[in-house]
Amino acid sequence: MAAGLPTAMDRPHFIGIGGAGMSGIAKILAQRGAKVAGSDAKESATAEALRALGATVHIGHAAEHLADDATCVVVSSAIRADNPELARAAELGIPVVHRSDALASLMEGLRPLAVAGTHGKTTTTSMLAVSLSELGLAPSYAIGGDLDAPGSNALHGDGEIFVAEADESDRSFHKYAPEVAIVLNVELDHHANYASMDEIYESFETFAGRIVPGGTLVISADHEGARELTSRVSGGSRVVTYGEAEDADVRIVSIVPHGLKSEVTVLLDGEELTFTVSVPGRHYAGNAVAALAAGVALGVPAAELAEALGAYTGVKRRLQLKGEAAGVQVIDSYAHHPTEMTADLEAMRAGAAGRILVVFQPHLFSRTQELGREMGQALSLADASIVLDIYPAREDPIPGVTSELIVDAARAAGAEVTPVHDKADAPAVVAGMAGPGDLVLTMGAGDVTDLGPRILDRLQSK
Known part of the structure; x- marks a missing residue:
């Protein structure tokens, strides 16, 4: 499925283009044919990877870095109001777009799969990106970390699936409308933006409510916060739980460590399925099962996806x-x-x-x-x-x-x-x-x- 450039994103300027989330969006836009420019505080391998795609990357923040013909300025919540390029955008009347809105626009017309949770988002998103690519489904993806080389955190694929890491830290995941959403866990974090667990639950409820009609919420049956969220979510989406709990819809029967790998057996639709997770630890095994449940919800055959998940060998950091x-x-x-x-x-x-x-x-x-x-x-x-x-x-x-x-x-x-x-x-x-x-x-x-x-x-x- 072809995906073109979102409205007014043909000449975007990114303030903080080297950041994990920002660079991914910039990379996909460049691959779609946009004339991408931006600035970052310091030189990096990510900046070089963007330049290799034709992007103009300035080091340091200065008003003159913003071209007069830029169609929009993309920012994250980390950009301060006194940034000189932001001030220049106001003078020129150039629209300012939040990173989350830019990412949401990239998903339009595709089948979005959004991965949320306090921990494990990058790993689970990466597992899906690698395994779906391994199966030849050519997904687009935007990840908060590099898979195997600088700039490998995002890709514009020719397939219909778009896998995205959904960030709760600034409530930006409220902008997405996924067909399938994963919630790995729910804990209090990002204390500058959330004052209590009630605020966290309300935020995740809003995210779950953004799932398109007929879509699926894949959520942990083991994590206390996730179970509480499940009890609060009502109507609209089909809910699929996963984990070691007896009542999980996709139940983990066993996790057997083998060095830096694990052999995982799950009970899915009444049948046992055993596959390899090529990274160590029970939490990574749980991430893989979440990815499996989400892929199945999109219609990917379970046995094929389980085998392909073994191709994931980790993400940087x-x-x-x-x-x-x-x-x-x-x-x-x-x-x-x-x-x-x-x-x-x-x-x-x-x-x-x-x-x-x-x-x-x-x-x-x-x-x-x-x-x-x-x-x-x-x-x-x-x-x-x-x-x-x-x-x-x-x-x-x-x-x-x-x-x-x-x-x-x-x-x-x-x-x-x-x-x-x-x-x-x-x-x-x-x-x-x-x-x-x-x-x-x-x-x-x-x-x-x-x-x-x-x-x-x-x-x-x-």
């Missing part, structure tokens, strides 16, 4: 092996919420021969303020941890909120923790702690990912 030096493996984890941290540490513990060492960088002052204690408790699952200063991202500091909140909580839980305030010192500290057979996890949603190669270099020189 989701337990991604960065390398090995001096007998020490270094793995990168995007986990930044206590639930995610616990899941990744448990997955690594199941396959680790030696000690697990963590370099953790807290993400956002607001999240640390609300969940710092739980983050510290999660770190008690490691043998030893280094805790860096908070990565602020889009936030200004909050008085009294520092990474010491996590360090204190971790020590109270019996963890061995070393605070390191200068990130540049971390590789030497890690190299002094690690020995052959150990596993090092760089963990967090900020720039802690940059430390992987430096840690490997330091281990090698040691």
Whole structure:
């Protein structure tokens, strides 16, 4: 099914074009023939990947970067009101479009599958993108992470299915109208935008209500928040539950680990189906079952999709092996919420021969303020941890909120923790702690990912 350019999106300008969500939309528009331009704070492999598609990418934000003939300016919720390019757009009368509206317009005329939840969105979206492509269905997709190379977070496909990661952080997932929606879990997060679980539930209810008539909601039967949401959702959509719970519609019968893979057996429509998940951990197995249930809801044969799911071997920053030096493996984890941290540490513990060492960088002052204690408790699952200063991202500091909140909580839980305030010192500290057979996890949603190669270099020189 051919998909053209949305109205007024033939010459878009993206402010923050290098971001995970923004770059994906820009890439699809470029592949559809749009004259894409934009700016980002720093040079990156993503910027280069966009240039390879014909996009113009400026480094730094300046009014002159915005061309007079731009048909719209695309922004995310992270763009501040005083951005000079945004001010220039107002002067020129160029329409400003939120990232979510741009993505929604790309899905028009196709069969959207939107993946939502507090954790696991990127992995589940990636599993669907890879497996549906493996089956020759040529889906379009927009993911919040790269599959195997910079710029591989999005693709314009010739098929009729569009798989999209649906972000709840700023309620932007209310803009989509999916044929099939997945809700993996529901927890309190994004404290700058949500004050309570009631607000979270209301937001997810609105998302579920956006499913097109006759569509399907695929939702966890195991997660407490998801079960509560299921009880609140009424009318319109067919609801398909999945998980290990006895009453799940797609029930997980067993998950058998085999090294960094798992053999998963599910009961689907009265028949058992066994397939391989090529990434470690029960939570990733659950993500794969959610993907299976969603694909079946779109009419993809279950056995074929189950086999194709085994082709997914991971996404960058989701337990991604960065390398090995001096007998020490270094793995990168995007986990930044206590639930995610616990899941990744448990997955690594199941396959680790030696000690697990963590370099953790807290993400956002607001999240640390609300969940710092739980983050510290999660770190008690490691043998030893280094805790860096908070990565602020889009936030200004909050008085009294520092990474010491996590360090204190971790020590109270019996963890061995070393605070390191200068990130540049971390590789030497890690190299002094690690020995052959150990596993090092760089963990967090900020720039802690940059430390992987430096840690490997330091281990090698040691």
